[in-house]
Amino acid sequence: xxxxxxxxxxxxxxxxxxxYRRSLRTAADWINRRDFYxxxxxxxxxRFEQNRNISDPQELKVSHSRVSILTLQAIIDKTxxxxxxxxxxxxxxxxxxxxxxxxxxNAPPRYxxxxxxxxxxx
Amino acid sequence: MLRFAYSMRNAAKVARAVRPVPAARMQPVRFxxxxxxxxxxxxxxxxxxxxxxxxxxxxxxxxVPSNSIGMETEFIKDLGMDSLDYxxxxxxxxxxxxxxxxxxxxxxxKSVGECVDYVLxxxxxxxxxxxPEIR
Numbered sequence: 670x671x672x673x674x675x676x677x678x679x680x681x682x683x684x685x686x687x688x689y690r691r692s693l694r695t696a697a698d699w700i701n702r703r704d705f706y707x708x709x710x711x712x713x714x715x716r717f718e719q720n721r722n723i724s725d726p727q728e729l730k731v732s733h734s735r736v737s738i739l740t741l742q743a744i745i746d747k748t749x750x751x752x753x754x755x756x757x758x759x760x761x762x763x764x765x766x767x768x769x770x771x772x773x774x775n776a777p778p779r780y781x782x783x784x785x786x787x788x789x790x791x
Numbered sequence: 792m793l794r795f796a797y798s799m800r801n802a803a804k805v806a807r808a809v810r811p812v813p814a815a816r817m818q819p820v821r822f823x824x825x826x827x828x829x830x831x832x833x834x835x836x837x838x839x840x841x842x843x844x845x846x847x848x849x850x851x852x853x854x855v856p857s858n859s860i861g862m863e864t865e866f867i868k869d870l871g872m873d874s875l876d877y878x879x880x881x882x883x884x885x886x887x888x889x890x891x892x893x894x895x896x897x898x899x900x901k902s903v904g905e906c907v908d909y910v911l912x913x914x915x916x917x918x919x920x921x922x923p924e925i926r
Binding site for chain 2: 686694
């Protein structure tokens with residue numbers, strides 16, 4: 670994205686919501702214990718809440734002007750970077766979804782009873 | 792015709808003489824016994840999804856009693872959630888129903904009913920024909 674995001678605009682809300690959802694999913698990928706996941710989700714929530722009231726667009730996005738490119742740590746880009754950094758190599762995908770282990774597969778049925786044992790009655 | 796029936800009777804006699812099969816041991820041939828064929832229709836009903844969604848919503852702090860939640864209830868307007876709150880709900884619903892809300896869809900969802908419709912549309916039922924242990 671090269672556009673400067675507008676604070677509190679619907680587009681920006683969508684962007685942030687998408688980031689939030691992705692962070693929660695990433696947390697769920699890594700953490701298999703429910704209580705630890707809740708703690709992490711609360712932390713993620715806190716981090717988003719901390720940046721809720723930022724109204725300066727320059728702060729939201731790294732400005733690519735010559736002066737500030739190295740100094741400004743913008744929040745959206747930082748979040749994207751963190752999401753890339755912590756991306757799970759083997760994320761949780763529901764089995765039947767594309768990419769899931771059962772997607773497009775047809776496991777053979779198992780029969781509950783085997784063949785009748787042969788006995789020679791002659 | 793008569794001759795044919797006679798010869799058939801003879802053939803049956805010969806067969807019986809060669810290998811007597813006790814009637815009790817005869818087993819009817821069952822084709823694909825115990826195997827159900829794949830059904831492409833979703834086994835979830837709208838009422839199920841709504842009830843489960845409401846039970847998920849109950850785990851959040853709501854401003855309204857949960858029995859007033861219906862298909863038309865809007866997250867932000869009626870339930871008093873902000874955008875992060877309702878994204879929490881979406882992620883919780885994803886876990887509940889094993890679906891993934893695509894980004895474009897999730898950004899447009901405003902009401903419980905839209906959630907329910909999306910879940911019904913994208914829910915892939917576990918195949919009935921498969922062994923639960925293999926699944």
